[in-house]
Amino acid sequence: MAISCERVDAHIEVITVDFPPVNALPVRGWFDLAGALRRAGEDPEVHAVVLRAEGRGFNAGVDIKEIQRSSGFDALVGANKGCYAAFGAVYECAVPVIAAVHGFCLGGGIGLVGNADVVVASDDATFGVPEVERGALGAATHLARLVPQHLMRTLYFTARTITAEELRSHGSVYRVVPRDELDEAALEIARDIAKKDTRVIRAAKEALNGIDPQQVHRSYRFEQGFTFELNLVGAADEARQGFLERER
Template sequence: MGISTARPEPGIAVVTVDVPPVNALPVRGWYALADAVRTAGADPDTRCVLLTAAGRGFNAGVDLKELSGGGTPGHRALVDVNHACAEAFSAVYDCPVPVVAAVHGHCLGGGVGLVGNADAVVASDDAVFGLPELDRGALGAATHLSRLVPQHLMRTLFYTSRTVTAAELHRHGSVWRVTPRPGLAGAALELAREIAAKDGVLLRMAKAALNGIDPVDVRRGYRYEQGFTFEAALGGVGDRYRAAFTAGRPGPGREGI
C-alpha cells in the first residue's frame, strides 16, 4: 500500500496510488506521489508516465480527517495540505515526459487536480469526476476542472458539487478513451506504449513546448483559489463544513455565511 512505481515495458513508468479505503491522501501521501512522479520523469529512459490507482476509485482528494484531527495547531494543517497538493499537481504538470492518467471509480477534489494536469486521460465507464469543495468548506481545483470541461459547465459543476461521467468528458474531448473497468489497465497501457514509442528527446521537447503555450496558468490559478480556502477557514465556515462531513452530519447550510 502507498505509492509504488513499476516498469512493465521499456520507456513506461507506472505510478500507482494505493491508500485504502478510498485513496484520500494525507499530506505525506501527496508528497510521496509528487516524489514518485518526479523520479519517474527524471529517469532518461522514461518516455511516458502512467498514473493509476488501486482499490475502489482513482482518488477521493484530501484526507479531511487529517485536517480535523486537531493534532496541528492553528491553521497549519490546512496550509500543509494545500502545499502538499500543489506539489503533487505540479509534479504531474511539470513532468518532463507525458503523463497518462488511468481513472476508475471516483475522481474527486484533488483527483481532478491530478487528472486536469495530466497530458491524457483514459477512464473506465464507471468513472465520475467532480469537485465537492463547496460541500467541504473549501475551494480549489476549478483551475484544473477548467482543463477538462467548457467554462460554463465547469462553473455549474463547481457551484452544485455535481459529478460528470467519463462518457460526458469523452464527448467534450478531454477523455481519450472510455473502456469497461476490466479493460482500463490495458487501454491505458496501450496509449502509454504508443507515446513511449516516440523519440525520448523529442517527447521532452514537445512536453516543454505544449506547457509553454498552455492558455491556463495552473500554478497561479490554483494558488489564487487557495487564498479563498484560507479565507473560509479564518472565517470559521470551512471548519464547520469539514467537521460536519467527518462526523457524517449534513452541512450547516447558509449558517454564518
Template structure:
C-alpha cells in the same frame, strides 16, 4: 509501498499506482511524497512516459478530510502538497497519462486535470465537492478538462458528471470497461514510449509553453481562497459534519 502508492518501470513506461484504502485520499505527507515520486520518475532516462492509475473503489478522493478535522492548522501543508503534486504532473518532462475509475474528486481532479491524456473507465465520475467541505480549489484543473460554464455548475452544485458526459465534452481520450482500463492506458503509453524520447520531451515542453495562461499560477490563486475559507466558521462546520456523517448546519449570514 510508501505513503499509499507504488511504482514500476518497464520498456520506458513508468506505472504509478495509488493504493491507499478506503478511498485513496492522501494526507499532507502523502501528497508531498507523491510529488517527489513523480519528479523522480520524470528525470530518469529510462522513463519515457508515466501512467498514473489507482486500485480500489475509485481513482482518488482528494485530501484526507479527517486529518484536517483533527489538525486544521495543516491546511497550509495540504495546500502545498497538492500544489507540488499537480505541478509535478503538469511540468513533468515526459507525458503523463491518467487512467481513472470510480470517483475522481478533489485532488483526483487535480491529477487528471494536470495530466496530458486522460482515459476513463465507464464507471468513472468527476466532481469537486470543495464547497461542501469548506474549501476552495480544483477550478483551474477542472477548466483544463471541461468548458467554463460546466465547471461553474459542477463547482457551485457539487454535482458529479459521468465518464460518458466527460467524453462528450472532450475531457477523456477513451472510455473503456473497468477491466480494460489499465491495458488501454499502457497501450497508449507504449505507443508514445516507442518514439524518440528527445522529441517527446521537447514536444511536452513546447505544448506546456503555448498553453493559455499559467496553470500553477491559477491554482496558487485559488489556494489563497482556500485559506480564507478555512478562517470561516462554516468551513469548520462542513468538515465536522462530514466526519460525523451528518448534515451541516450553517448560521445565517447578513448580506451587509
C-alpha cells in the same frame, strides 16, 4: 498505504496510488506522489508515465480526517502545499502522463487528472469537485481544463459529478473502457508514446506547456488563498466537521 512505482516495457513508469479505503491522501501522500512523478520525469529511460490507483476509486482528494484531528493549521497548510506539489509534478513531468481513472475522481483527483496529458477512464468513472460542500475552494483551475466554462461553473457551484462518457464527448477523456480493460488501455497509449524518440516527446511536452493559455500554478494558488480565508472565518472547519458527522 503507499505510492508505488513499477517499470513496464523498459520505458514506461507506472505509478500507483493506494490509500484505502477511498484514496483520500494524507499530507505525506501528496508529497510522495509528487516525488515519484518528478523522479520518473528526470529518468532518461522513462518515456511515459501511467498514473493509476487501486481500490474503490481513483482519488477522493485530501484526507479531511487528518485535518480535523490536527490542532492549528499545520495539516491544512500541508495539504494545500502537498496538492500544489503533486498537481505541479504532473504538469511539469518531463514526459507525458496518462491518467487511468476508475470509480470516483474528486477534489484533488481533478487536480491530478486536469493536469495530465492524456486521460482514459473506466465506464464507472465519475468526476467532480465537492469543495464547496467541504468549506474549501480549489481545482476549478483543473476542472476548467476538462469541461467548458459554464459547465465548470455549474459543476463547481452544485458539487455535482460528471461521467467519463460525458467528458469523452467534450474531448477531455480520450477513451472509456470497461473497468477490467483500463490498465491495458492506458498502457496502449503509453506504449505508442514510448516508442517515439523521447528527445522529441520531451521537447513537445515542454513546448505545449509553454503555449498553454492557462497558468495553472498561479491560478490554483489564487484559489487556495480563498480556502485559507474560509478557514479564518470558521466556515471551512464547520463544513468539514459536518461532512465527517454525515459520514458516520
